[in-house]
Amino acid sequence: MTGLIQKALGLDVDEVDGMADWSLRWETAQWGVLAAVLMVLLSLLSWELYRRSPREVSGGRRFLLATFRIIFLGLLTVILLQPVLVVTLEKEVSRTLPILMDRSGSMALRESDGLTRLQKAQGALSSPGGQEVLRGLEEDLRVPTFTFYGSSLQEWEDLQLPLVAAGEKTAMGEVVRKALERYQGAPLAGLLIFSDGGQNSGAPLGAIARELKDSGIALYTVGVGESEVRDVAVEGVEVREVLLADDAVPVTVKLRTQGMEGDSGRIVFSLSGVDVAEEKVKIEEDGLQQVTTLFVPKRVGEYVMEARFEADNGVEALAENNTGRAGLRVVDRRLKVLLLDQAPRWEFKYLEAMLLRERRVALSCFLFEGDREIARIPGSPYLEQFPERAEDLFDFDLILLGDIDPRLLTEDRLSLLGDYVATAGGALTVIAGKRFMPSAFARTELEQLLPVELGGASIGSGQAPSARPLRLSLTPAGRESVMLRLGNDLETSEALWRGLPPIYWAAEVERAKPAAEVLLTRPDPASGSGTAPLLALHRYGAGEVLFVGTDNFWRFRRNVGDRYHTILWGQMIQRMAGARLLTEAPRVTLRSNGRRFEQGDRVQVYARLFTASWDPREDEQVEAILAAGDDPDRRQDVVLRSIPSQPGMYRAELSAGPPGNYRLAVAGDEIATLDFTVTENNREYTRASLNDELLRDLSRDTGGAYFPLARLEELPASITERSAQLTSLREIELWSS
Numbered sequence: 001m002t003g004l005i006q007k008a009l010g011l012d013v014d015e016v017d018g019m020a021d022w023s024l025r026w027e028t029a030q031w032g033v034l035a036a037v038l039m040v041l042l043s044l045l046s047w048e049l050y051r052r053s054p055r056e057v058s059g060g061r062r063f064l065l066a067t068f069r070i071i072f073l074g075l076l077t078v079i080l081l082q083p084v085l086v087v088t089l090e091k092e093v094s095r096t097l098p099i100l101m102d103r104s105g106s107m108a109l110r111e112s113d114g115l116t117r118l119q120k121a122q123g124a125l126s127s128p129g130g131q132e133v134l135r136g137l138e139e140d141l142r143v144p145t146f147t148f149y150g151s152s153l154q155e156w157e158d159l160q161l162p163l164v165a166a167g168e169k170t171a172m173g174e175v176v177r178k179a180l181e182r183y184q185g186a187p188l189a190g191l192l193i194f195s196d197g198g199q200n201s202g203a204p205l206g207a208i209a210r211e212l213k214d215s216g217i218a219l220y221t222v223g224v225g226e227s228e229v230r231d232v233a234v235e236g237v238e239v240r241e242v243l244l245a246d247d248a249v250p251v252t253v254k255l256r257t258q259g260m261e262g263d264s265g266r267i268v269f270s271l272s273g274v275d276v277a278e279e280k281v282k283i284e285e286d287g288l289q290q291v292t293t294l295f296v297p298k299r300v301g302e303y304v305m306e307a308r309f310e311a312d313n314g315v316e317a318l319a320e321n322n323t324g325r326a327g328l329r330v331v332d333r334r335l336k337v338l339l340l341d342q343a344p345r346w347e348f349k350y351l352e353a354m355l356l357r358e359r360r361v362a363l364s365c366f367l368f369e370g371d372r373e374i375a376r377i378p379g380s381p382y383l384e385q386f387p388e389r390a391e392d393l394f395d396f397d398l399i400l401l402g403d404i405d406p407r408l409l410t411e412d413r414l415s416l417l418g419d420y421v422a423t424a425g426g427a428l429t430v431i432a433g434k435r436f437m438p439s440a441f442a443r444t445e446l447e448q449l450l451p452v453e454l455g456g457a458s459i460g461s462g463q464a465p466s467a468r469p470l471r472l473s474l475t476p477a478g479r480e481s482v483m484l485r486l487g488n489d490l491e492t493s494e495a496l497w498r499g500l501p502p503i504y505w506a507a508e509v510e511r512a513k514p515a516a517e518v519l520l521t522r523p524d525p526a527s528g529s530g531t532a533p534l535l536a537l538h539r540y541g542a543g544e545v546l547f548v549g550t551d552n553f554w555r556f557r558r559n560v561g562d563r564y565h566t567i568l569w570g571q572m573i574q575r576m577a578g579a580r581l582l583t584e585a586p587r588v589t590l591r592s593n594g595r596r597f598e599q600g601d602r603v604q605v606y607a608r609l610f611t612a613s614w615d616p617r618e619d620e621q622v623e624a625i626l627a628a629g630d631d632p633d634r635r636q637d638v639v640l641r642s643i644p645s646q647p648g649m650y651r652a653e654l655s656a657g658p659p660g661n662y663r664l665a666v667a668g669d670e671i672a673t674l675d676f677t678v679t680e681n682n683r684e685y686t687r688a689s690l691n692d693e694l695l696r697d698l699s700r701d702t703g704g705a706y707f708p709l710a711r712l713e714e715l716p717a718s719i720t721e722r723s724a725q726l727t728s729l730r731e732i733e734l735w736s737s
Helices: 002-008 029-051 059-080 117-126 128-138 172-182 205-215 346-357 372-376 411-422 445-449 476-480 490-499 553-557 563-582 692-702 709-718
Strands: 018-026 083-094 099-102 145-149 152-155 191-195 219-223 231-238 242-244 249-258 264-271 274-282 287-295 301-311 323-331 335-341 361-367 398-401 427-431 452-454 509-512 517-523 531-540 543-548 588-592 596-598 602-609 621-628 631-642 649-655 660-666 672-679 706-708 723-733
Touching (some): 099 117, 099 172, 117 709, 128 709, 172 191, 205 692, 219 692, 219 709, 249 264, 249 301, 274 287, 323 672, 335 346, 346 361, 346 553, 411 445, 411 543, 476 490, 509 531, 588 672, 602 660, 692 706, 706 709
Parallel strands (some): 219 706
Antiparallel strands (some): 018 083, 145 152, 264 274, 264 301, 301 323, 531 543, 588 602, 631 649, 660 672
């Protein structure tokens, strides 16, 4: 019966399974009342006319004719109201199950049987068992196949054609979104992904899982690869960007190990292909660990520091991730340091003696209460007067400012120190003192320079030491800081800090400023946290300021002599003065938004340029040249344009080119350069094992299921919703049919 009705309405019986509902709509319903009134009037008129017809027409015939006339008028009225039949049609259709095969770079990793992951996944699908699985799915489902790498999704037409792994990233979330967009509106049985779970780019998978769950789409995953593999990945190489020739420098390598617990190996350090150091590594447990060693750069130049891990026993799953690199520059010049104080207190004496022994430091001293005759002795480091001109003061790489009466540090001198830091990019280290520093400088320009907010009086009474010993504590930032590293590794360094003698005086400060980094703290019962900053660092304008809240570091010499006092101050001076080593010309400061970029990244270059008299340059634009280190003929002109309202500041933005080392040079009275590296950051090799936990979580969170590749035959049984009941509306214009 339903079929007859469908045919009568002009519907294709093969296209629909039935009608779920119907309704009637009148296109000109606004005229319905008028039409009904007219129909009644016309019907009455017809009836009256037929009633008065000649008597020879029988009553039955008149009734029949009147009835036909009324029916005609009714049909005419219905046609004028334009009736439309709205039918809800139903049809059962097969759902769609897109299959997505991962062929990113990590799928090229070889397993213990010698086959790559991609070969094993494709082989599983083309095997008799895999073909049976596909046939079982295709009986009730539409099963389109795709491959993906990076965020690219491509159709996979010939399943027998060998696939080739490609790409340096896996953006599984982006690929899932593209598949959903392709089948938007189509009923999906879910998505089926073959992958090793090496997600390392693109949209977070947690957000994708929530989107799938909200849409009612299940994600079925098949894990490809071995979850237990032997692998060591070098995740980073940390070394200072600028080093001094013939000075020992620490270099730290971050390793992440899997399946290597109890094994050992070595890290070989090389500079531009020449081995310079080696460190044995014992892997106590898997996970992240750091290995630090010292090496001595010998020759001036630009180098690439390479750290390469070599296992002692067995073969790793992946050798491509065993190497890390970092660019560095070796220079051969002395750090120009100015040591200022009012009188030669203990910290000043030991610091002066240490700096005079340092062959890499060109020390100048000035004591406001010192004998000026000392400065006239040949070879004396002392100055006859405070450097009052910018040309004299700004050439120093570091200024150490001691306990000085504010009446001696006049407003002009404080303003000059402020310009030295903020404008010239200098480094200032303020060493607290019992008499004046820093409490006497409240509400002065020096207070603005400090990384701490000043409090009241100092701990301890005047010149006398406090009877209460103060033990210092490293903050998390202090533990990681190379500047405070007393040992070869973090554990040794922390142990040495705990064993240092206490100090007996510290300047009282309220707290660190919001942008400051606190490295050392001392006990302070009056504060809410129970501690107060003792060593704090922050940027101020173009330069940096380090606050040392005590003049008692000389007490670290007890029982060990100069050892730790020299190490600590040497590293702090090297760290603070090192910023000036980044450029060959102090009056030209170049910096960028990073040292390492990937091809296509935006490289932002900033320049701060001064004249010979340390006045900001006023040019509208400055020309520079960008050259590739491995291809000197490949050059690019770069224009740095002035930044409004920032005298002497210039900016340029460029795109990172092909992988390699690059140097940007700005010419003028002095030539300055900036180096950066563009790398092939292949994220596919950061993890060698199958990330089955990620795939399991994705499937569980979306209502799907996870299967190892060996259990592929169990997949079809988990997909229960294979058809969908689609409904559609069809409008049939009865008045014109």
